[in-house]
Amino acid sequence: MVSDRGLEVLRVIVQDYVASREPVGSKTIVERHAFGVSAATIRNDMAQLEEEELITAPHTSSGRVPTDKGYRVFVDQLTEVRPLTTVQRQAIETFLGQAVDLDDVLSRTTRLLSQLTNQVALAQYPSFGSARVRHIEVVGLGASRIMTVLITDTGRVDQHLLEVPGAAADTPAASEFFGELRGRLNAELGGKALADVGDSLRDLAANFSPDRAELVNAIAASLAEQIAANRQDRLVMSGAANLARTASDFSGSIYPVLEAIEEQVILIKLFGEMEIDGDGVTVSIGHENQGFGPGAQGLNETSVLASGYTASGGSVARLGVLGPTRMDYSTNMAAVRAVARYLTRLLGEDNA
Amino acid sequence: MVSDRGLEVLRVIVQDYVASREPVGSKTIVERHAFGVSAATIRNDMAQLEEEELITAPHTSSGRVPTDKGYRVFVDQLTEVRPLTTVQRQAIETFLGQAVDLDDVLSRTTRLLSQLTNQVALAQYPSFGSARVRHIEVVGLGASRIMTVLITDTGRVDQHLLEVPGAAADTPAASEFFGELRGRLNAELGGKALADVGDSLRDLAANFSPDRAELVNAIAASLAEQIAANRQDRLVMSGAANLARTASDFSGSIYPVLEAIEEQVILIKLFGEMEIDGDGVTVSIGHENQGFGPGAQGLNETSVLASGYTASGGSVARLGVLGPTRMDYSTNMAAVRAVARYLTRLLGEDNA
DNA sequence: TATTGGCAGTCAGGTGACCTGAGTGCTAAG
DNA sequence: CTTAGCACTCAGGTCACCTGACTGCCAATA
Numbered sequence: 001m002v003s004d005r006g007l008e009v010l011r012v013i014v015q016d017y018v019a020s021r022e023p024v025g026s027k028t029i030v031e032r033h034a035f036g037v038s039a040a041t042i043r044n045d046m047a048q049l050e051e052e053e054l055i056t057a058p059h060t061s062s063g064r065v066p067t068d069k070g071y072r073v074f075v076d077q078l079t080e081v082r083p084l085t086t087v088q089r090q091a092i093e094t095f096l097g098q099a100v101d102l103d104d105v106l107s108r109t110t111r112l113l114s115q116l117t118n119q120v121a122l123a124q125y126p127s128f129g130s131a132r133v134r135h136i137e138v139v140g141l142g143a144s145r146i147m148t149v150l151i152t153d154t155g156r157v158d159q160h161l162l163e164v165p166g167a168a169a170d171t172p173a174a175s176e177f178f179g180e181l182r183g184r185l186n187a188e189l190g191g192k193a194l195a196d197v198g199d200s201l202r203d204l205a206a207n208f209s210p211d212r213a214e215l216v217n218a219i220a221a222s223l224a225e226q227i228a229a230n231r232q233d234r235l236v237m238s239g240a241a242n243l244a245r246t247a248s249d250f251s252g253s254i255y256p257v258l259e260a261i262e263e264q265v266i267l268i269k270l271f272g273e274m275e276i277d278g279d280g281v282t283v284s285i286g287h288e289n290q291g292f293g294p295g296a297q298g299l300n301e302t303s304v305l306a307s308g309y310t311a312s313g314g315s316v317a318r319l320g321v322l323g324p325t326r327m328d329y330s331t332n333m334a335a336v337r338a339v340a341r342y343l344t345r346l347l348g349e350d351n352a
Numbered sequence: 353m354v355s356d357r358g359l360e361v362l363r364v365i366v367q368d369y370v371a372s373r374e375p376v377g378s379k380t381i382v383e384r385h386a387f388g389v390s391a392a393t394i395r396n397d398m399a400q401l402e403e404e405e406l407i408t409a410p411h412t413s414s415g416r417v418p419t420d421k422g423y424r425v426f427v428d429q430l431t432e433v434r435p436l437t438t439v440q441r442q443a444i445e446t447f448l449g450q451a452v453d454l455d456d457v458l459s460r461t462t463r464l465l466s467q468l469t470n471q472v473a474l475a476q477y478p479s480f481g482s483a484r485v486r487h488i489e490v491v492g493l494g495a496s497r498i499m500t501v502l503i504t505d506t507g508r509v510d511q512h513l514l515e516v517p518g519a520a521a522d523t524p525a526a527s528e529f530f531g532e533l534r535g536r537l538n539a540e541l542g543g544k545a546l547a548d549v550g551d552s553l554r555d556l557a558a559n560f561s562p563d564r565a566e567l568v569n570a571i572a573a574s575l576a577e578q579i580a581a582n583r584q585d586r587l588v589m590s591g592a593a594n595l596a597r598t599a600s601d602f603s604g605s606i607y608p609v610l611e612a613i614e615e616q617v618i619l620i621k622l623f624g625e626m627e628i629d630g631d632g633v634t635v636s637i638g639h640e641n642q643g644f645g646p647g648a649q650g651l652n653e654t655s656v657l658a659s660g661y662t663a664s665g666g667s668v669a670r671l672g673v674l675g676p677t678r679m680d681y682s683t684n685m686a687a688v689r690a691v692a693r694y695l696t697r698l699l700g701e702d703n704a
Numbered sequence: 705t706a707t708t709g710g711c712a713g714t715c716a717g718g719t720g721a722c723c724t725g726a727g728t729g730c731t732a733a734g
Numbered sequence: 735c736t737t738a739g740c741a742c743t744c745a746g747g748t749c750a751c752c753t754g755a756c757t758g759c760c761a762a763t764a
Contacts, residue, residue, distance in 0.1 A: 025756055038708055043757070061715045061756045100577075101511055137501070139487050149489070149501060149509070157501065159453060159509040225452075240592050241610035258593035377727050390737055395728070413727050413743045708763070719752080727743090734737075 002052055005035070006045045010054055011078040013046075014066045018328055021248070023063030068286035071303070071325055075283050081333045088116065088335075092342050099346075102126075102157075106236045109319060109343060114239025116335040119246075119323035120261065123236045124271055126311040126347075132193050136185045138178045138219060143168060148222050152194065162222040167215055177212065181219070194227050233317070235264045242323070249301070249324035256298030261322065266292045266299070271318040276308045279341055281333040286325045301325055305332055307340035311347040319343065354404055357387070358397045362406055363430040365398075366418045370680055373600070375415030420638035423655070423677055427635050433685045440468060440687075444694050451698075454478075454508055458588045461671060461695060466591025468687040471598075471675035472613065475588045476623055478508065478663040478699075483546050488537045490530045490571060495520060500574050504546065514574045519567055529564065533571070546579050585669070587616045594675070601653070601676035608650030613674065618644045618651070623670040628660045631693055633685040638677045653677055657684055659692035663699040671695065 002010075012033050016024040026042040029035065035042065046064055049055045054070035057063070066074065084092075095112050099105040106123045113121035137149035144167055149159045168174055184207060189197050201220040205213040240258065247254050260266050269292040274282045282305070289299035299322075306320035320336050354362075364385050368376045378394040381387065387394065398416055401407045406422035409415070418426065436444075447464050451457040458475045465473035489501040496519050501511045520526055536559060541549050553572040557565040592610065599606050612618050621644040626634045634657070641651035651674075658672035672688055 023756090027756080037706095040708055040710090041706080044707085047758080057757080059715060059756095061713085061754090063756070101513065135491050135499075137489055137491070139489070139503070147487070147503065151491070151499065151511075157509065157511040159503070161453065238614065241607055241614055244596075244605055244607035244610050247605065247607075253596055253599065255593055255596035255599075258596050262590065262593055375727090379727075389735095391727095392737055392739090393735080396736085399729080409728080411744065413725090414745075415727065706764090708761100710760090710762100712757105712759090714755105714757080716755095717753095719750105721750090722748080724745105724747085726745095729742085730740090732737100732739095734735105 002048055002054070003045065005037075006048055007073070007078060008035075009042060009045045010049055010066070010070060011074060013049075013055055013064055014070065014074045014078070017065055018326055021326070023058055023065050025063035028063070068288070068325060071285045071329070072283075072288075075285070075329050075333075079330045079333075081281070081337060082330050084116075084334055084338050089338065091116075092339060096339075096342060096346060105343070105346065107238070109339060110236050110238035113319070113321060113335060113339050114242060116339070117321045117323070117332045118239075119242050119321040119327065119332065120237065120239045121319075121321050122267060122271075123319040124268065124317040125234045125236070126317045127233055132191055133186075133189045133197060136182065136189060136223070138182050138185070140167075140174055140178060146219065146222075148219060148226065150223065150226055158226055160222050160226045162218060164215055164218050181208075181216065185223075197227065198224060233268055235267060237261065246324050249326045251301060256295070257302060258298075260295045260298035263293075263295050266296050267304075267322075269293065270296075270299075270304060271306055271320070274304070274306045274318070276306065276318070279307065279337060279344075281305055281307045281320075281337050281340075283329065283333070303327060303329075305329070305336050307336045309340045309343040309347065311344075354400055354406070355397065357389075358400055359425075359430060360387075361394060361397045362401055362418070362422060363426060365401075365407055365416055366422065366426045366430070369417055370678055373678070375410055375417050377415035380415070420640070420677060423637045423681070424635075424640075427637070427681050427685075431682045431685075433633070433689060434682050436468075436686055436690050441690065443468075444691060448691075448694060448698060457695070457698065459590070461691060462588050462590035465671070465673055465687060465691050466594060468691070469673045469675070469684045470591075470594050471673040471679065471684065472589065472591045472594055473671075473673050474619060474623075475671035476620065476669040477586045477588070478669045479585055483508070483663075485538075485541045485544050485546065485549060488534065488541060488575070490534050490537070492519075492526055492530060498571065498574075500571060500578065502575065502578055510578055512574050512578045514570060516567055516570050533560075533568065537575075549579065550576060585620055587619060589613065598676050601678050603653060608647070609654060610650075612647045612650030615645075615647050618648045619656075619674075621645065622648075622651075622656060623658055623672070626656070626658050626670070628658065628670070631659065631689065631696075633657055633659045633672075633689050633692075635681065635685070655679060655681075657681070657688050659688045661692045661695040661699065 009029065012029055013024050016028070016032065026039040026046060029042050030037070030039045046055065050057070050064070053067055054073055055064040056067050058065055092112060096105065096108055099108050106125065109123050110121040133150070133152060135151040139147045139149070144163060144165050146162050146164055146167065147159055148162070149157060151157050188200050201224050204220045205216040208216050240261070243254050243257060250257065270284065270289060274284055276282050284304045286300060286303065289302065289304060290296055301324060302322055303325045304320060304322045306318050308316045308318055310316050319340055321332055361381065364381055365376050368380070368384065378391040378398060381394050382391045398407065402409070402416070405419055406425055407416040408419050410417060444464060448457065448460055451460050458477065461475050462473040483504040485502070485504060487503040491499045491501070496515060496517050498514050498516055498519065499511055500514070501509060503509050540552050553576050556572045557568040560568050592613070595606050595609060602609065622636065622641060626636055628634050636656045638655065639652060641654065641656060642648055653676060654674055655677045656672055656674045658670050660668045660670055662668050671692055673684055
């Protein structure tokens with residue numbers, strides 16, 4: 001077992017290594033921290049930590065470096081999420097407060113978060129899964145072209161074009177018909193969860209005269225497709241340049257890392273698997289990122305910090321940062337948590 | 353002056369250097385290309401090329417490398433844009449053909465282009481500048497919340513939320529009023545260029561009863577803001593990982609390059625300055641990218657290829673690729689041109 | 705038993721000497 | 735104008751060497 005002092009040694013190893021980027025040895029530990037024991041004693045503790053695979057030596061005669069497992073223990077037991085400074089909090093409020101729509105909110109969120117952490121920041125669009133229909137529009141755009149617009153209570157707007165030859169969609173009659181259709185759609189579907197609208201859409205044509213059936217069905221199919229296609233979430237990303245800045249933290253090129261990030265599927269899966277309790281911040285470290293498809297091994301030397309935010313309608317999405325395992329967990333976790341909280345407040349009140 | 357053979361030498365230097373990534377010397381030139389003269393003669397030609405600053409020697413005893421100026425001459429005079437293979441053409445059609453909306457089109461475009469060129473691909477949203485209003489929606493979303501949706505003939509949809517306390521926007525009366533407002537807005541503004549709608553919006557309230565004036569003005573202001581805020585273009589980007597792959601082509605870190613790319617303003621300015629004739633491809637090489645704001649010197653060692661595409665309504669936007677100056681101009685220019693052409697066709701017919 | 709000082713051993717990384725080979729510029733001759 | 739030849743340059747690889755920062759272990763100590 002590792003003694004209390006041993007854990008304390010682990011902590012300072014992580015902290016010093018993150019700060020200095022150099023393997024830390026027993027001598028520097030006793031010099032920089034008041035342990036009240038000699039370097040030899042620290043060496044004994046370090047031998048135990050190495051036994052437990054919490055630290056490792058890059059080569060025989062060098063100091064020690066935390067392993068993924070070491071970072072894990074550090075994150076779980078040894079670090080306090082230190083609160084942000086008031087200046088930083090204000091920066092969040094002023095910068096995010098200016099956003100005009102959901103796109104803008106998420107774009108600003110990632111830019112802000114990447115600046116606060118000096119890492120790559122990621123944010124997921126609120127999932128359609130548990131979102132509800134707020135409003136549906138059907139608009140004729142010329143003779144044979146119809147646009148459907150789906151607005152959800154998460155503030156998301158998706159449009160879809162469909163082509164219906166011979167629909168005569170720009171006549172007054174069609175306009176009236178669209179009005180009726182719009183009314184019925186909103187009456188039937190308004191407030192329903194997106195996952196549940198399928199059935200109602202299928203029966204839609206029964207409510208209209210048979211000669212309209214084809215058109216109604218085309219529109220219903222378009223809406224259904226719109227919902228299905230958008231079920232797959234999208235990610236917003238910012239701060240990729242920070243990866244290049246910290247390139248020396250990676251053993252090889254940063255190419256596989258960038259590639260894994262652009263392959264958004266991997267991150268979406270990873271976000272999905274990370275359990276997040278309340279407004280906490282979850283961390284996935286190094287090899288823990290594996291198993292999310294080919295390309296995910298590009299994330300072998302990175303850590304992902306994630307938290308959740310809630311858009312109105314209760315739909316939860318993730319946001320977080322990604323960087324080398326050698327990162328300042330304490331500060332970055334605080335930043336992620338603060339931004340997630342603020343985002344929840346913003347989107348909650350904004351769409352209440 | 354540089355002789356004809358001298359230019360031919362420049363051409364093979366560029367081609368060989370791009371292919372091999374190594375300075376090319378007189379001996380390898382006579383070995384690999386049938387010039388019918390000796391290495392010494394080539395050396396004389398190279399001395400002239402160096403005199404003209406078209407090539408340079410990294411160090412005394414090594415082969416030569418093209419300068420920015422050398423690439424410029426190569427691009428302007430010595431390269432044929434070789435057509436794409438049928439397979440590649442088909443890839444463009446099938447991949448882009450599946451797109452469902454403008455976001456999707458541009459996202460697919462950049463992913464495709466980055467795959468075709470192995471470089472970073474960029475695409476600009478069609479500018480609002482010359483776009484026209486296709487449709488405007490006004491929707492009540494609860495008691496005090498109103499959403500305006502602006503649809504342009506470029507296929508772009510922008511929504512905006514506004515808060516009007518006490519608007520009672522969810523009453524039947526309000527709904528009717530919104531219908532009237534919607535009708536008037538579309539009648540007055542439909543088909544107008546976005547740049548020209550300002551005046552009409554200002555006079556809008558005069559058409560409604562005075563007790564509605566405040567609300568109408570709020571909505572008009574919202575629409576005006578929506579147009580103004582979106583005048584500034586956005587960029588879609590893909591293939592940043594390719595920069596990491598070609599990292600050895602840059603003298604320093606790729607950090608400043610990535611940073612310049614994320615700072616979209618620089619690229620938007622650069623795109624704006626590049627003159628594009630017809631469906632040609634314009635190239636900006638190395639130092640030519642300077643002068644577009646701080647951070648632009650990050651693009652000192654990159655070249656930007658750009659072409660234009662036309663969305664219906666005549667609004668022109670740019671797309672292109674960015675990579676190290678040491679790139680395969682011939683192939684990449686062909687890819688950019690082909691994608692730009694296809695995009696014009698797609699967006700033209702799709703919104704005709 | 706836990707801690708300590710001391711000592712021998714290890715090894716990454718820096719330095720300097722050296723060599724090799726690719727490539728050049730120049731000159732004189734064809 | 736072209737060519738062959740020659741002397742020169744220099745990047746980059748290799749090798750030997752040294753230094754300094756660590757460690758592991760052991761015997762002494764509190």
